[in-house]
Amino acid sequence: MYDPTVARLTYRALLGRRRALILGALPLLLIVISVIVRALVGADDQTASDLLGGLALATMVPIIGVIAGTGAIGPEIDDGSVVYLLSKPLKRPTIIFTKLIVAIAVTMVFSALPTLIAGFILNGNGQQIAVAYTVAALVSSIAYAALFLLLGTVSRHAVVFGLVYALVWEALFGSLVAGARTLSVQQWSLAVAHKVAGGDLVTSDVGLPTATVLLVVVTVLATWYAGQKLRSLTLAGEE
């Protein structure tokens, strides 16, 4: 199910040349802000929770997920070089699964790791906040990567649709319509974080059983359907 060559090519496509620098700029910004906030405010649990929840989990993880998830397959389909990959004796689901693993790894490294560091800078993991948000970032990395990888195989405008989901649906509708929060990767991962932290600082609108089931279902379904889409992929011209 895992092909090292495909993985190596995908890593190169995602992190090659200057892309790693741009991907690295976001986590760096988070850490810089954490240092500034710590210097201004001192160690404060509520502030740490607000910053990690609002900036790291709500904005940074989805954006890195979009870049890694769609970037793992989108550009190849876009410029047509995916035919050389598809013509090799590899199962299409294997290709998808390998690319998913790579996308998950990249998202985790560039979002969960800085979240942990920022959490420790902000309040030294008081009340398990840093660990809780790191777990949330890890969990949501998996779901986001699977979801956006699927989008990459379905549409040429995957990045836009991914961002519409991440920014408009989760951030805007999520804050206005309570029902939209049930269908949001962010809330599902917060439910897991709530279990880890245990306190009232990290809260979610979704119960843990529902969240876990939805996370697993979304990840598995998205991966399976992406494999199916890749089996019947037709290459069209530019637009």
Place this chain on the structure above:
Amino acid sequence: MAVENPVTAPSGDQTRIHNIGYRTYDGPRLGRSYATRSLYSQSLRGAYGLGRSVKSKVLPMLLFVVMCVPAAIMVAVAVATKANDLPVDYTRYAIIMQAVISLYVASQAPQSVSRDLRFKTVPLYFSRPIETADYVRAKYAALASAMFILTAAPLIVLYVGALLAKLDFADQTKGFGQGLVSVALLSLLFAGIGLVIAAVTPRRGFGIAAVIAVLTISYGAVSTVQAIADAQGSSGAIPWIGLFSPVTLIDGLQSAFLGASSAFPGAVGPSSGEGVVYVLAVLGLIAACYGLLMRRYKKVGL
């Protein structure tokens, strides 16, 4: 058995160039400014998907509708309830809808420049009479105009609705004018930032994500730090922090000079003195974007 045909060597006096009747072009040459204008109008149409496939019309048109519908609803509410004022200021509207505006500039800026880079058509443009500056100016003006159409249309809806609802004419006209100035600056600023980022990468998808990341992450970071500064009681720092993201720049500028109420935490907008810094920052950023684009296209594809 191969038959060797005797090759008759062409002797020099028999070669000649045949005149096969091609005619030279002796019509009018429309020149540099015409080419620039064509590039401008094609890019502007392209920013709304006109002259492109149906699929590429969907997104810009959808965002345009999403921009205008809330304005129409506000007008309908104001007319139905016979309110004395519109529920939202003209200057505030673009700040509320910033997610839509960011998505528009992120999707259309790479569309405008990245594909020229990727398919290596930039040298073809420069084989025409246009210069680097013409190309940059045409693309910048086209995207800024498209953004202005996107952001000014809902203001027109609000204004017409306000006049139909017989709200105070002078008051509404003043607010409408201030709103137009604010969205014009916003269009120039966002278009510049979007184009600079998109012109660096030939990959469309990556350009979109990079533009969105710069616009939303900087806003998220700035407003988070502002909220913390507000909670800590150091409200003097809030306007200075606002200098670091495009949306808060426009917000601060219009609350200092265009009579807008600030969306900053604690509603502390910058004072007039700080407002001058905001104006300088906005103009400086626009000039810097133009300069960076010129620098980028000096040697691109050649």
